[in-house]
Amino acid sequence: MMRLVVDTSILISSLIKQSVTREILLLPFMEFYLPEYACAKL
DSSP states (O other), rough: EEEEEEHHHHHHHHHOOOOOHHHHOOOOTTTEEEHHHHHHHH
16 A cells, blocks of 8 residues: 555645546555545535
């Protein structure tokens, strides 16, 4: 399992448009860490 720290702005921008970043975020073997407040806003 690969672990990755995700910046909130990267997370939001990947949800807005189709991109390579979105494809990476959707890989099943990735584990992400992001600030708690980012999850509260989604």
